[in-house]
Amino acid sequence: MRRVVITGMGLLSPIGNTPEKALDSLLKGTSGVDYIPEWDDLKLLRPRVGAAVGDFELEQLPRKVRRTMGRVGGLAAESTRLAVEDAGVDPDWLSSGEVGVSFGSTMGSLERLAYYYGHLGSKGELGEYRATSFLQVMSHTCAANIAQIHSVRGRMIAPCSACTSGSQSIGFAAEAIRYGKLNGAIAGGADELHFISAATFDVMHGASYNFNDSPKLTPRPFDAERDGLVVGEGSGTLILEEMEHAKSRGARIYGEILGYGTNCDGTHMTAPSSDGMRGAMELALSDAGMKPGDIDYINAHATATIRGDIAESTAVRGLFSDTVPVSSTKSLTGHTLGACGAIESIFCLMLAREGRVVPTYNLKETDPECRGIYHPDAVEKKDISVFMNNNFAFGGVNSSIIIGL
């Protein structure tokens, strides 16, 4: 079986725009959640907090590149530029045809969608609609833009499965490399912060708004006082390579994709299913040829919704012993939606290399229904050889990735 390794990482996140800065925030518990003053005029929106990426503006990219992007595409392009640079790969290899791009987001740019289609939909006018407008809004805008920038000629995979977009992108890319369809891939996920995302969760009673005056205290995954998720944004890119290819060029290897599992509940669009979640974890374990006892740390999806956290706790409790540390880094980043699978994989790689496990910050009193699993209450020193990263999405999509150092 061909093996798949990670040789490059690029990150834009609410807690840092390099893996090193993010690690520092994770260890110190520095939250990226803040009050969003731009939402002040939206009278009916209850959540007023979000987690934005700092020090990035679309305008910093050359016009030729950014003309087909909204913010989400720009975030994806920038984290990919950083990952490619980090991996030190030859640009000719990226355009050789043996490298693909596998990159997802919930959808295209929401900001651009509202800007252009508001005219089209409500006024019947073309407004500012241009030849480049659709390219900023289309669901595979991230993958398409990355492919253009790096002249990628292998296959394009663009999972747009909301909050599993990033993790499925990594998983499907790894499978394509394993089966010899690619020798390498630019893989990851992105999403941009927009009030429409906050409103989407608000109307479903899934967004946090009890902590609008104390943004750092929310979201509160697994906590008895949690009141929903906080929307965030970001982008994470991994450069994946077939192991022998990476070794032959003397690449630095951060980790190996050992297993991947994805399934769907087929029961309800939004209600989480602990059976489906557990099924995805079991598929990943089976794919890796591992047992639950082989996992040293679980990065939970745990967004701080009432039902989602309980379902995930139930699934983990049923499968793993109560000695495996479990935590949700969303307590610091908010829910970065399509980006979370990629961003959290990078967080875990950095923590594992540092030999540290972080707690779920803001978890003070564990919800009784989230007990029975091990929630570390402080940063712990621990050898992590293998970790699991879980992500779940609307539509009943479940995804679990197992990565080893």
Add this chain to the structure above:
Amino acid sequence: MNREQLIDRINDLLVNEFEVDEDSIRPEADLYRDMKLDSLDGIDLITILEKEMGIRVDPQKLRGIRSLAQLYDFVIGLAESAGRLE
């Protein structure tokens, strides 16, 4: 709007919307080779002018326009026939 103002507007769009290097704004300049525009830019430029001047352009007639001078003549011709030029 007169002829000179229209030419100024086209130049202004090229520099500010399409970030074309001001030094390359010469009538004989090739839109694609010298100004680094491509077909997407060409369509967007025409779309902006269409909206500003209340005209519609037949895409077939855009083919063959290579130089900035040809673009000026094409847009001026359209504006004149639509009665938009003084």
